[in-house]
Amino acid sequence: AQSVTQLDSHVSVSEGTPVLLRCNYSSSYSPSLFWYVQHPNKGLQLLLKYTSAATLVKGINGFEAEFKKSETSFHLTKPSAHMSDAAEYFCAVTDSWGKLQFGAGTQVVVTP
């Protein structure tokens, strides 16, 4: 069975400073991992995914994530936060046929 734990329910950063969102996973097989972003009253938008290729994955809008099998982690980072990054972020893992298991989400607040 797969599961995801997002270690922070809420992260507050200043505009222009780095963002780190932490995600640990549990999977009984070689996982595919995803980060999605959800802006208020919107659906989910894919930021990036890991599917057993390069462990450092680059996504849209300057985000990247590193897959660390030894730590069962898939943390999301961005070097410099922008006001438009304020949203909810979800880490997810899939099983072999595509059932996404999501974490509880991390709310990101960006202050000027």
Add this chain to the structure above:
Amino acid sequence: ETGVTQSPTHLIKTRGQQVTLRCSSQSGHNTVSWYQQALGQGPQFIFQYYREEENGRGNFPPRFSGLQFPNYSSELNVNALELDDSALYLCASSLVRQGRDTQYFGPGTRLTVL
């Protein structure tokens, strides 16, 4: 925009009623998954349809049912609505039925049960 559309955008029903939500998948995608997102929570998997057949189900009762049509669009039906069914219902389509394949989400249908 992902190309996945859902209707209606918002819906208000009363307890005990039935509701049908609709989803049009992205062009070329043959797999549709439905998720329920309660307020303040992550999405929960309801079920997946692949080539018109249910292909896996989450921990939801039988009053949650669905269909997939030959054009791969899909419906989610919920009977005997309960207050706890109030949520954002998300539809996602993918090109193939594989874990590594990206699921593209629609904007969701906000269901309120009074």
